Amino acid sequence: MSCSIAHPRPARPLGDRLLFLARWLRNPRAIASITPSGSALAALITREIDRGPVLELGSGTGAFVPALLTRGIRERDLVLVERDAPLAVRLSQRWPDATVIASDAARFEDGTRFAATVCGLGLLNMPVPTVEAILRAAFARMQPGAHFYLFTYGRRCSVGDATLDRLDLSARRVGRTWRNLPPATVFCLSRRAEVVG
Numbered sequence: 001m002s003c004s005i006a007h008p009r010p011a012r013p014l015g016d017r018l019l020f021l022a023r024w025l026r027n028p029r030a031i032a033s034i035t036p037s038g039s040a041l042a043a044l045i046t047r048e049i050d051r052g053p054v055l056e057l058g059s060g061t062g063a064f065v066p067a068l069l070t071r072g073i074r075e076r077d078l079v080l081v082e083r084d085a086p087l088a089v090r091l092s093q094r095w096p097d098a099t100v101i102a103s104d105a106a107r108f109e110d111g112t113r114f115a116a117t118v119c120g121l122g123l124l125n126m127p128v129p130t131v132e133a134i135l136r137a138a139f140a141r142m143q144p145g146a147h148f149y150l151f152t153y154g155r156r157c158s159v160g161d162a163t164l165d166r167l168d169l170s171a172r173r174v175g176r177t178w179r180n181l182p183p184a185t186v187f188c189l190s191r192r193a194e195v196v197g
Protein backbone atom coordinates (compact mmCIF):
# COMPACT_ATOMS: atom_id res chain seq x y z
CA MET A 1 0.00 0.00 0.00
CA SER A 2 1.46 3.40 -0.94
CA CYS A 3 0.67 6.47 1.17
CA SER A 4 -0.09 9.60 -0.79
CA ILE A 5 -1.63 11.76 1.92
CA ALA A 6 -0.90 15.42 1.21
CA HIS A 7 -0.23 17.87 4.04
CA PRO A 8 0.18 21.64 3.69
CA ARG A 9 2.94 22.10 6.29
CA PRO A 10 6.02 20.01 6.97
CA ALA A 11 6.17 18.56 10.49
CA ARG A 12 8.77 19.99 12.87
CA PRO A 13 11.65 17.91 14.26
CA LEU A 14 10.34 18.13 17.86
CA GLY A 15 7.06 16.73 16.58
CA ASP A 16 9.00 13.96 14.89
CA ARG A 17 10.74 13.03 18.13
CA LEU A 18 7.49 13.04 20.07
CA LEU A 19 5.76 10.90 17.43
CA PHE A 20 8.72 8.52 17.41
CA LEU A 21 8.62 8.23 21.21
CA ALA A 22 4.85 7.66 21.15
CA ARG A 23 5.24 4.88 18.58
CA TRP A 24 8.10 3.35 20.64
CA LEU A 25 5.86 3.31 23.72
CA ARG A 26 3.27 1.34 21.73
CA ASN A 27 5.72 -1.06 20.13
CA PRO A 28 9.26 -0.86 21.57
CA ARG A 29 10.51 -4.02 19.87
CA ALA A 30 9.61 -2.90 16.35
CA ILE A 31 10.60 0.75 16.72
CA ALA A 32 13.85 -0.37 18.43
CA SER A 33 14.98 3.11 19.54
CA ILE A 34 13.43 5.84 21.65
CA THR A 35 14.73 8.63 19.46
CA PRO A 36 15.34 9.08 15.71
CA SER A 37 18.89 8.70 14.41
CA GLY A 38 21.09 11.81 14.52
CA SER A 39 22.68 13.70 11.64
CA ALA A 40 26.16 12.22 12.24
CA LEU A 41 24.82 8.69 11.81
CA ALA A 42 22.81 9.83 8.79
CA ALA A 43 25.98 11.23 7.20
CA LEU A 44 27.95 8.05 7.96
CA ILE A 45 25.38 5.57 6.64
CA THR A 46 24.93 7.52 3.38
CA ARG A 47 28.51 8.61 2.76
CA GLU A 48 29.29 6.04 0.04
CA ILE A 49 26.00 6.56 -1.83
CA ASP A 50 26.29 8.77 -4.88
CA ARG A 51 23.41 7.72 -7.12
CA GLY A 52 19.80 6.64 -6.94
CA PRO A 53 17.32 5.16 -6.85
CA VAL A 54 17.76 4.41 -3.16
CA LEU A 55 15.64 2.11 -1.02
CA GLU A 56 15.30 2.86 2.68
CA LEU A 57 13.91 0.18 4.98
CA GLY A 58 12.40 1.23 8.32
CA SER A 59 12.56 4.95 7.57
CA GLY A 60 10.94 6.03 10.83
CA THR A 61 10.73 9.81 10.68
CA GLY A 62 13.01 9.99 7.63
CA ALA A 63 16.13 10.94 9.58
CA PHE A 64 18.37 9.70 6.75
CA VAL A 65 16.52 11.51 3.95
CA PRO A 66 18.23 14.93 4.30
CA ALA A 67 21.63 13.20 4.16
CA LEU A 68 20.60 11.33 1.00
CA LEU A 69 19.48 14.60 -0.60
CA THR A 70 22.81 16.18 0.40
CA ARG A 71 24.52 13.29 -1.39
CA GLY A 72 22.73 14.40 -4.57
CA ILE A 73 19.96 11.82 -4.59
CA ARG A 74 16.70 13.31 -5.86
CA GLU A 75 13.68 13.05 -3.58
CA ARG A 76 11.73 11.33 -6.34
CA ASP A 77 14.43 8.65 -6.48
CA LEU A 78 13.75 7.59 -2.89
CA VAL A 79 11.52 4.67 -1.91
CA LEU A 80 10.84 4.69 1.85
CA VAL A 81 9.42 1.52 3.39
CA GLU A 82 7.94 1.95 6.86
CA ARG A 83 5.52 -0.53 8.45
CA ASP A 84 4.20 1.76 11.20
CA ALA A 85 1.21 3.59 9.68
CA PRO A 86 1.47 6.91 11.62
CA LEU A 87 5.19 7.13 10.80
CA ALA A 88 4.47 6.33 7.13
CA VAL A 89 1.89 9.11 7.00
CA ARG A 90 4.42 11.52 8.54
CA LEU A 91 7.00 10.51 5.91
CA SER A 92 4.59 11.14 3.05
CA GLN A 93 3.75 14.56 4.50
CA ARG A 94 7.40 15.53 4.86
CA TRP A 95 8.69 14.02 1.59
CA PRO A 96 5.81 14.24 -0.91
CA ASP A 97 7.98 13.47 -3.97
CA ALA A 98 9.41 10.28 -2.46
CA THR A 99 7.53 7.00 -2.71
CA VAL A 100 6.39 5.97 0.76
CA ILE A 101 5.31 2.36 1.13
CA ALA A 102 3.50 1.50 4.36
CA SER A 103 4.44 -2.16 4.38
CA ASP A 104 6.62 -4.86 5.84
CA ALA A 105 10.19 -4.66 4.57
CA ALA A 106 10.14 -8.37 3.71
CA ARG A 107 7.04 -8.12 1.54
CA PHE A 108 6.73 -4.69 -0.09
CA GLU A 109 5.62 -4.24 -3.71
CA ASP A 110 7.87 -2.13 -5.92
CA GLY A 111 9.42 -2.70 -9.31
CA THR A 112 12.40 -0.33 -8.95
CA ARG A 113 15.96 -1.63 -9.37
CA PHE A 114 17.86 0.15 -6.62
CA ALA A 115 21.44 1.45 -6.70
CA ALA A 116 21.69 1.18 -2.89
CA THR A 117 19.69 0.27 0.21
CA VAL A 118 19.84 2.01 3.59
CA CYS A 119 18.44 0.00 6.48
CA GLY A 120 17.17 1.57 9.70
CA LEU A 121 15.51 -1.61 10.96
CA GLY A 122 16.29 -3.03 14.39
CA LEU A 123 17.56 -6.30 12.90
CA LEU A 124 18.80 -7.64 16.26
CA ASN A 125 15.21 -7.67 17.54
CA MET A 126 14.06 -9.89 14.68
CA PRO A 127 14.15 -13.67 14.24
CA VAL A 128 16.82 -14.86 11.81
CA PRO A 129 14.25 -16.03 9.17
CA THR A 130 12.74 -12.53 9.15
CA VAL A 131 16.16 -10.89 8.73
CA GLU A 132 16.91 -13.27 5.87
CA ALA A 133 13.55 -12.58 4.19
CA ILE A 134 14.24 -8.83 4.40
CA LEU A 135 17.74 -9.22 2.95
CA ARG A 136 16.49 -11.47 0.15
CA ALA A 137 13.73 -9.00 -0.73
CA ALA A 138 16.18 -6.09 -0.80
CA PHE A 139 18.95 -7.81 -2.79
CA ALA A 140 16.37 -9.11 -5.29
CA ARG A 141 15.51 -5.46 -6.02
CA MET A 142 19.08 -4.15 -6.13
CA GLN A 143 21.20 -3.59 -9.23
CA PRO A 144 24.42 -5.58 -9.76
CA GLY A 145 27.12 -4.07 -7.57
CA ALA A 146 24.64 -2.29 -5.30
CA HIS A 147 25.31 -2.20 -1.56
CA PHE A 148 23.10 -2.55 1.52
CA TYR A 149 24.00 -0.25 4.42
CA LEU A 150 22.86 -0.93 7.98
CA PHE A 151 23.70 0.38 11.43
CA THR A 152 23.86 -1.27 14.81
CA TYR A 153 24.44 -0.01 18.33
CA GLY A 154 26.84 -2.88 18.94
CA ARG A 155 30.30 -3.32 17.48
CA ARG A 156 29.56 -6.46 15.49
CA CYS A 157 27.45 -6.57 12.37
CA SER A 158 23.82 -7.26 13.27
CA VAL A 159 23.63 -9.82 10.45
CA GLY A 160 25.35 -12.96 11.70
CA ASP A 161 27.95 -15.02 9.86
CA ALA A 162 25.55 -17.93 9.28
CA THR A 163 23.08 -15.64 7.53
CA LEU A 164 25.85 -14.03 5.49
CA ASP A 165 26.99 -17.51 4.41
CA ARG A 166 23.46 -18.68 3.53
CA LEU A 167 22.79 -15.58 1.44
CA ASP A 168 26.32 -15.45 -0.02
CA LEU A 169 26.92 -11.95 1.32
CA SER A 170 29.94 -10.27 2.86
CA ALA A 171 29.98 -7.52 5.49
CA ARG A 172 32.42 -4.61 5.66
CA ARG A 173 32.63 -2.11 8.53
CA VAL A 174 32.16 1.43 7.19
CA GLY A 175 32.75 3.31 10.45
CA ARG A 176 31.49 4.22 13.89
CA THR A 177 30.07 7.48 15.16
CA TRP A 178 30.09 8.54 18.80
CA ARG A 179 27.90 11.51 17.95
CA ASN A 180 24.71 9.49 18.05
CA LEU A 181 22.55 8.40 20.96
CA PRO A 182 23.55 5.64 21.42
CA PRO A 183 26.82 5.50 19.42
CA ALA A 184 26.40 3.43 16.27
CA THR A 185 28.46 1.43 13.78
CA VAL A 186 27.66 1.21 10.07
CA PHE A 187 28.24 -1.92 7.99
CA CYS A 188 27.98 -2.46 4.24
CA LEU A 189 26.67 -5.79 2.90
CA SER A 190 27.55 -6.88 -0.64
CA ARG A 191 27.09 -9.98 -2.78
CA ARG A 192 30.28 -12.02 -2.35
CA ALA A 193 30.71 -12.58 -6.06
CA GLU A 194 30.93 -8.80 -6.49
CA VAL A 195 33.44 -8.04 -3.74
CA VAL A 196 36.81 -7.12 -5.26
CA GLY A 197 40.01 -7.81 -3.28
Ligand SMILES: C[S@@+](CC[C@H](N)C(=O)[O-])C[C@H]1O[C@@H](n2cnc3c(N)ncnc32)[C@H](O)[C@@H]1O
Pocket (backbone or CB within 6 Å): 030, 031, 032, 033, 035, 036, 037, 038, 057, 058, 059, 060, 061, 062, 063, 064, 081, 082, 083, 084, 087, 103, 104, 105, 106, 120, 121, 122
Ligand atom coordinates in the same frame (compact mmCIF):
# COMPACT_ATOMS: atom_id res chain seq x y z
C1 LIG B 1 15.30 2.16 14.78
S1 LIG B 1 13.89 2.79 13.89
C2 LIG B 1 14.80 3.68 12.66
C3 LIG B 1 14.18 4.92 12.24
C4 LIG B 1 14.95 5.92 11.39
N1 LIG B 1 16.28 5.51 11.03
C5 LIG B 1 15.01 7.20 12.17
O1 LIG B 1 16.04 7.45 12.76
O2 LIG B 1 13.98 7.90 12.24
C6 LIG B 1 13.26 1.36 13.04
C7 LIG B 1 12.07 1.62 12.16
O3 LIG B 1 11.77 0.44 11.43
C8 LIG B 1 10.35 0.25 11.39
N2 LIG B 1 10.11 -1.20 11.21
C9 LIG B 1 10.28 -2.19 12.12
N3 LIG B 1 10.02 -3.39 11.57
C10 LIG B 1 9.69 -3.15 10.26
C11 LIG B 1 9.37 -3.99 9.16
N4 LIG B 1 9.32 -5.32 9.30
N5 LIG B 1 9.12 -3.42 7.97
C12 LIG B 1 9.18 -2.06 7.81
N6 LIG B 1 9.49 -1.22 8.82
C13 LIG B 1 9.75 -1.75 10.03
C14 LIG B 1 9.87 0.78 12.72
O4 LIG B 1 8.50 1.13 12.65
C15 LIG B 1 10.81 1.98 12.92
O5 LIG B 1 10.27 3.15 12.39
